[in-house]
Amino acid sequence: MLRRNSMFTRFVAKAMSVAVLVSLVAFTVACGGKDNVPDDSGAQTSTAPESRSVVLYQFRYQPSSLTIPAGTTVTFKNRDPERHNISIAALNVDQNLDANQEWSYTFNTTGEFAASNRFNDRMQLTIIVE
Missing domain, CATH: 2.60.40.420 (Cupredoxins -  blue copper proteins)
Structure with a gap:
């Protein structure tokens, strides 16, 4: 019984580690990833009337x-x-x-x-x- 508990505990610990790692990667991609919005700072202004x-x-x-x-x-x-x-x-x-x-x-x-x-x-x- 003790062996089963220790195997279960290791399994849960590994599963939680994987879940934390996946969450960390998803957070990094969402918050720290490259912004796909083009930089218009050097672009010319539109002459179209507003x-x-x-x-x-x-x-x-x-x-x-x-x-x-x-x-x-x-x-x-x-x-x-x-x-x-x-x-x-x-x-x-x-x-x-x-x-x-x-x-x-x-x-x-x-x-x-x-x-x-x-x-x-x-x-x-x-x-x-x-």
Whole structure:
């Protein structure tokens, strides 16, 4: 009986050693292995124009602040049942949007611009064009 116990104990010890070794290898591969994500640090930047959205909903611009690179087209989407307005005085923009209507504007001028709604002065948006 003692011999069986000692054989069983050695078997369990070997099995646990193998399990620990397999876990250690899996952990090393998962955490310390080579990252397959390409390094873009030396790559050229894309010249493709960007696009973003601003949703007019529940009498708010969502988001209320937006930072974009010059050349970005922003699509304004009215998701309220009422008519809204996008007014950016510094850019001479004044566009009405009926319910479920969309309108896009390309921001080519850098600076910080305040957008508001002539129909509801609580609706405010800050657009920073870099």
